[in-house]
Amino acid sequence: NLMSDDQSSLPTALQDKYVLTRRIGTGVCGEVRLAFERSTCRKLAVKIINKKNFQSEGTATRNAETEIQILQRVDHPCLIKTEDFYQTEDSYYIVLELMEGGELFHRVKSQQQLNEGVAKLYFYQMLCAVQYLHRNGIIHRDLKPENILLSSNEDTCLIKVTDFNQSRILEEAALMRTLCGTPSYLAPEVFTHASTTGYGLAVDAWSLGVLLFVCLSGYAPFHESFSENSVKEQIIRGEFTMVPSKWRRVSNQAKDVVRKLLVVDPTQRMSVDEALQHPWLQDQQMLQTARSLMYPEGEDALPAAAPSDAPVAASMEVESSTGER
Numbered sequence: 001n002l003m004s005d006d007q008s009s010l011p012t013a014l015q016d017k018y019v020l021t022r023r024i025g026t027g028v029c030g031e032v033r034l035a036f037e038r039s040t041c042r043k044l045a046v047k048i049i050n051k052k053n054f055q056s057e058g059t060a061t062r063n064a065e066t067e068i069q070i071l072q073r074v075d076h077p078c079l080i081k082t083e084d085f086y087q088t089e090d091s092y093y094i095v096l097e098l099m100e101g102g103e104l105f106h107r108v109k110s111q112q113q114l115n116e117g118v119a120k121l122y123f124y125q126m127l128c129a130v131q132y133l134h135r136n137g138i139i140h141r142d143l144k145p146e147n148i149l150l151s152s153n154e155d156t157c158l159i160k161v162t163d164f165n166q167s168r169i170l171e172e173a174a175l176m177r178t179l180c181g182t183p184s185y186l187a188p189e190v191f192t193h194a195s196t197t198g199y200g201l202a203v204d205a206w207s208l209g210v211l212l213f214v215c216l217s218g219y220a221p222f223h224e225s226f227s228e229n230s231v232k233e234q235i236i237r238g239e240f241t242m243v244p245s246k247w248r249r250v251s252n253q254a255k256d257v258v259r260k261l262l263v264v265d266p267t268q269r270m271s272v273d274e275a276l277q278h279p280w281l282q283d284q285q286m287l288q289t290a291r292s293l294m295y296p297e298g299e300d301a302l303p304a305a306a307p308s309d310a311p312v313a314a315s316m317e318v319e320s321s322t323g324e325r
């Protein structure tokens with residue numbers, strides 16, 4: 001393990017700045033270790049991506065580089081921040097914020113199912129994080145409980161979305177190149193942008209529906225034990241099962257959010273923006289708690305808006321209710 005000779009395999013620049021200790025997580029792409037910044041004793045997480053772990057060199061490099069590009073571009077209170085980045089011939093080392101509460105996956109598992117108010121607080125923060133990604137033309141594409149981290153072991157805590165290596169940055173340049181070619185064979189949606197920003201983003205809305213389902217009920221909506229159809233068939237048909245004993249204490253409004261996200265037709269599926277406007281989330285107490293977790297310095301921390309006597313546009317008011325700035 002790392003405590004023995006492996007330390008020598010670490011980049012010296014990384015070793016000069018951090019002490020790596022025990023493993024705090026493992027993923028398909030490698031492992032995550034607890035680290036201490038030597039100069040400040042600050043605790044951090046170092047994600048070690050072994051380039052060889054990917055099926056083909058091309059995918060490895062592309063995925064990891066995409067992840068790193070994206071990690072360095074994004075800045076939102078509910079998205080994991082990259083502190084530093086190193087690489088050797090066979091591995092990437094990404095220094096990330098430490099989330100002491102670990103993965104949402106383990107929290108839901110240990111509590112059977114989350115209290116509805118807690119699930120709403122976490123889901124609202126996920127929506128804000130994914131809305132930010134979508135506004136920046138980024139599709140996460142791999143939202144699941146393992147990729148949602150909790151800042152503490154308290155129920156009321158900040159959550160952060162991580163693991164962007166399945167993400168895709170919608171390259172407007174790629175679309176421009178397409179449009180420069182012969183248009184006669186292009187489908188209408190290529191011109192209407194549905195193929196880059198409309199359709200693609202909806203995959204994250206579906207995953208958020210599955211995440212909310214799991215938080216509220218403690219089990220997955222699509223599972224081979226629920227039907228003679230395969231899980232893939234159940235998903236394609238949108239055939240999810242709400243076991244009464246698990247959903248009895250869940251409000252109809254919460255169930256309505258799940259039902260409007262787990263819609264097979266992406267053009268009919270509720271979007272992240274629409275979900276943020278759903279009645280279930282117009283809960284001032286939850287919004288206040290979320291805002292204080294996301295922006296702990298409060299209003300005065302934000303750059304003062306330019307003084308203007310113009311009334312605030314209605315859309316501006318709507319935005320502030322979504323925690324967006």
Ligand SMILES: Cc1n[nH]c(N)c1-c1cccs1
Pocket residue numbers: 024025026032045047080096097098099100101102103149162
């Ligand atoms: C990244 C990161 N920052 N803080 C924690 N707990 C992580 C983990 C990701 C995956 C397992 S642990």
